[in-house]
Amino acid sequence: xxxxxxxxxxxxxxxxxxxxxxxxxxxxxxxxxxxxxxxxxxxxxxxxxxxxxxxxxxxxxxxxxxxxxxxxxxxxxxxxxxxxxxxxxxxxxxxxxxxxxxxxxxxxxxxxxxxxxxxxxxxxxxxxxxxxxxxxxxxxxxxxxxxxxxxxxxxxxxxxxxxxxxxxxxxxxxxxxxxxxxxxxxxxxxxxxxxxxxxxxxxxxxxxxxxxxxxxxxxxxxxxxxxxxxxxxxxxxxxxx
Amino acid sequence: xxxxxxxxxxxxxxxxxxxxxxxxxxxxxxxxxxxxxxxxxxxxxxxxxxxxxxxxxxxxxxxxxxxxxxxxxxxxxxxxxxxxxxxxxxxxxxxxxxxxxxxxxxxxxxxxxxxxxxxxxxxxxxxxxxxxxxxxxxxxxxxxxxxxxxxxxxxxxxxxxxxxxxxxxxxxxxxxxxxxxxxxxxxxxxxxxxxxxxxxxxxxxxxxxxxxxxxxxxxxxxxxxxxxxxxxxxxxxxxxx
Numbered sequence: 001x002x003x004x005x006x007x008x009x010x011x012x013x014x015x016x017x018x019x020x021x022x023x024x025x026x027x028x029x030x031x032x033x034x035x036x037x038x039x040x041x042x043x044x045x046x047x048x049x050x051x052x053x054x055x056x057x058x059x060x061x062x063x064x065x066x067x068x069x070x071x072x073x074x075x076x077x078x079x080x081x082x083x084x085x086x087x088x089x090x091x092x093x094x095x096x097x098x099x100x101x102x103x104x105x106x107x108x109x110x111x112x113x114x115x116x117x118x119x120x121x122x123x124x125x126x127x128x129x130x131x132x133x134x135x136x137x138x139x140x141x142x143x144x145x146x147x148x149x150x151x152x153x154x155x156x157x158x159x160x161x162x163x164x165x166x167x168x169x170x171x172x173x174x175x176x177x178x179x180x181x182x183x184x185x186x187x188x189x190x191x192x193x194x195x196x197x198x199x200x201x202x203x204x205x206x207x208x209x210x211x212x213x214x215x216x217x218x219x220x221x222x223x224x225x226x227x228x229x230x231x232x233x234x235x236x237x238x239x240x241x
Numbered sequence: 242x243x244x245x246x247x248x249x250x251x252x253x254x255x256x257x258x259x260x261x262x263x264x265x266x267x268x269x270x271x272x273x274x275x276x277x278x279x280x281x282x283x284x285x286x287x288x289x290x291x292x293x294x295x296x297x298x299x300x301x302x303x304x305x306x307x308x309x310x311x312x313x314x315x316x317x318x319x320x321x322x323x324x325x326x327x328x329x330x331x332x333x334x335x336x337x338x339x340x341x342x343x344x345x346x347x348x349x350x351x352x353x354x355x356x357x358x359x360x361x362x363x364x365x366x367x368x369x370x371x372x373x374x375x376x377x378x379x380x381x382x383x384x385x386x387x388x389x390x391x392x393x394x395x396x397x398x399x400x401x402x403x404x405x406x407x408x409x410x411x412x413x414x415x416x417x418x419x420x421x422x423x424x425x426x427x428x429x430x431x432x433x434x435x436x437x438x439x440x441x442x443x444x445x446x447x448x449x450x451x452x453x454x455x456x457x458x459x460x461x462x463x464x465x466x467x468x469x470x471x472x473x474x475x476x477x478x479x480x481x482x
Binding site: 170171173174177178180181203204207208211215220221222223224225226227229230231233234235236237238 | 411412414415418419421422444445448449452456461462463464465466467468470471472474475476477478479
């Protein structure tokens with residue numbers, strides 16, 4: 001069964017405002033693994049901009065990339081009430097949340113940071129919004145694929161597999177630490193909803209990309225000087241608050 | 242004017258329950274800088290255990306290191322109501338907070354993580370408590386030294402100097418990102434109270450120590466493989482939540 005048919009099957013039970021999986025999404029990418037044997041060049045997470053209309057809305061949002069889906073433009077317009085062409089974190093939260101899935105403001109901030117408008121992570125323009133929406137659509141598809149019992153939650157092992165399919169080979173020990181923050185102390189097995197999945201996944205994606213930027217020769221090991229090390233990590237700590 | 246006389250002068254205006262500066266604290270340590278010219282071997286942040294009594298309280302806390310101050314033992318006893326010999330994050334918050342300085346639970350969690358009981362950052366034993374208390378005392382002294390107008394707050398440049406004196410040469414650009422999380426959006430210059438100073442400083446200290454562990458030859462540059470990079474950072478992200 002193909003990935004896309006799974007997505008289509010499952011998406012019918014969800015609210016239509018959820019970002020949809022871009023048709024161009026290619027799952028054949030390779031994973032970023034640290035084992036010496038494996039090829040870890042991560043698949044390109046290219047934002048999908050579609051091939052449709054020209055990305056110009058009825059009231060003139062010309063900032064969208066050509067071919068942006070009208071649904072994405074409409075979602076942006078709905079929250080950008082002052083028609084400034086930019087939205088803040090609360091507006092973004094509203095745009096990407098829906099009846100069945102509300103995003104935590106922490107996740108929204110992290111998304112703002114990772115898809116930031118050049119030099120400004122407090123606002124999001126049409127370009128960033130379109131890229132972010134498409135990315136969320138990909139992740140929604142992956143989440144639904146690995147949520148095998150359709151519970152709306154995935155556990156540690158499903159998370160590991162889901163991230164692997166997104167191109168991240170994260171050791172289980174690291175994931176265990178990462179998901180411990182979602183432990184409610186009840187003693188029950190920790191499971192992540194889509195919001196938490198996005199939060200974890202985006203954090204791992206962002207850090208992995210930082211590592212890759214330095215590891216140009218794709219050896220799986222790279223040198224950091226102290227300034228670089230601190231400058232790489234600190235923004236994640238701040239955005240993850 | 243010596244560091245200690247300043248500390249003594251200023252501490253008289255504060256509640257006595259604030260951790261005090263250990264007399265053994267040596268400020269002559271070298272800073273951890275990344276510039277090629279400078280010596281960046283960081284001063285040893287040895288916990289101070291004093292030279293006084295045997296560290297055994299009236300009801301038998303034998304877990305304190307020899308010479309722990311009775312004040313520290315008393316503070317621990319006061320919050321460890323079930324006399325289990327361990328305290329949780331809420332009890333730690335209560336122990337280190339006082340009328341004029343309440344620590345945010347986020348800072349407390351970070352302290353728990355950095356001074357964790359072996360393999361367990363949800364509780365804190367006498368040894369960890371004594372080390373943590375002494376460290377806070379050192380930091381209080383530094384904070385008061387650099388809070389030149391005695392406002393109870395320090396700005397970016399005072400923070401940079403204060404951290405430098407603690408052994409961390411952090412570039413202003415990194416500090417600017419770090420303190421942006423304390424920006425209240427009023428447009429006023431960001432200033433940190435002691436709680437936020439400890440939060441920022443402990444985070445920088447923890448990350449610097451991780452870097453140093455890898456940089457055994459003290460060259461200022463060290464290699465990480467992807468697993469190491471992720472395993473180093475993720476716990477900070479989780480604890481900093």
